[in-house]
């Protein structure tokens with residue numbers, strides 16, 4: 001890549017290009033056979049292929065080491081390759097990775113989940129958060145005999161058809177219309193089985209009451225990925241009350257917040273509970289997993305034999321995978337033992353990073369805000385006034401794009417989706433270095449007159 005060295009952005013791009021020739025080669029070869037890698041990592045400033053990871057850092061195929069804020073899209077709460085998980089995996093590897101028959105580890109992990117979340121009377125394991133939310137919707141329909149499921153504007157619940165119904169940005173904020181993401185999802189799903197509610201907005205309560213005879217389930221993320229806020233506790237508590245009174249099941253999607261905001265996830269952090277909850281990401285210490293937990297009378301429908309007219313179907317060749325279970329038991333065992341110090345430190349270091357960046361922006365009147373709920377972050381290129389995903393229409397995307405070029409050049413990696421995380425392996429000195437890199441990257445964007 002040849003670029004002129006006039007602007008700060010051009011200099012950063014050149015420096016990245018000079019340091020990443022092998023990554024570019026892999027990228028070229030990949031394009032022949034892979035229409036997409038991982039997920040559309042749109043806006044990644046330059047292709048980076050990772051060879052190894054350890055603690056708070058990752059090293060690419062060219063030998064460059066970065067402070068990682070990807071954290072696998074969230075799973076690595078204990079950092080990359082935590083010893084406690086690695087040892088558990090080694091131990092299980094010597095005994096094989098067998099599927100299709102029961103293994104004793106599932107019970108152990110399910111009990112640990114119940115220790116973290118008392119509402120988790122029963123748990124089923126699957127392989128991703130997507131599967132978990134799919135089963136949650138199906139179980140709620142099966143249990144209530146009702147059809148419709150409500151999700152909130154700005155929440156993400158995975159990649160299955162029902163999770164791809166989103167708020168129509170053209171519709172009123174307090175009564176969102178529904179829109180399908182992309183093509184390939186049947187319209188009947190949008191029209192007949194889903195509805196969208198406004199997040200962190202009391203208008204949602206009247207919509208639930210008005211539709212209670214049709215609604216099987218309300219599904220909510222305690223903290224949204226793109227607008228992470230930690231002030232939604234009172235609203236979540238009222239949502240729980242409204243759902244109970246309306247006899248509509250409530251599912252807390254804890255795929256991101258579970259075992260991250262606290263040992264008891266968002267439920268413990270905000271003092272709420274639900275009939276069902278989904279977990280994934282952090283649950284298995286970085287191995288692929290999903291879990292649906294909840295009240296016994298709902299969950300037991302999933303345990304009925306195939307063909308039972310009252311049963312709710314579940315299947316999955318790799319569900320309950322012993323390697324994943326071993327990773328999960330090691331992770332949750334460690335978290336349970338150290339919960340009193342581990343989660344407060346993780347959350348307060350997250351706040352410290354957000355404060356360092358936000359006060360820097362305030363002092364210089366820069367149009368950027370780092371939103372966080374503990375160790376969950378999203379940086380918006382706009383000053384304040386961000387309560388929901390609807391407030392993001394007027395963001396400065398050019399500044400955002402340039403910012404991530406500079407950040408990567410300064411050795412801090414954030415995935416192309418721009419949702420990022422810290423972990424317990426990010427020690428105060430890592431957080432200091434990340435804060436400095438953010439500030440330097442913002443100054444470089446300002447040098448080019450973009451912020």
Ligand SMILES: Cc1ncc(COP(=O)(O)O)c(C=O)c1O
Pocket residue numbers: 073127128129130131133156157158159221225253254255256280281289
């Ligand atoms: C809240 C939430 N639910 C569900 C999912 C889907 O999980 P997975 O990517 O493991 O399928 C995600 C993924 O980011 C998520 O953030």
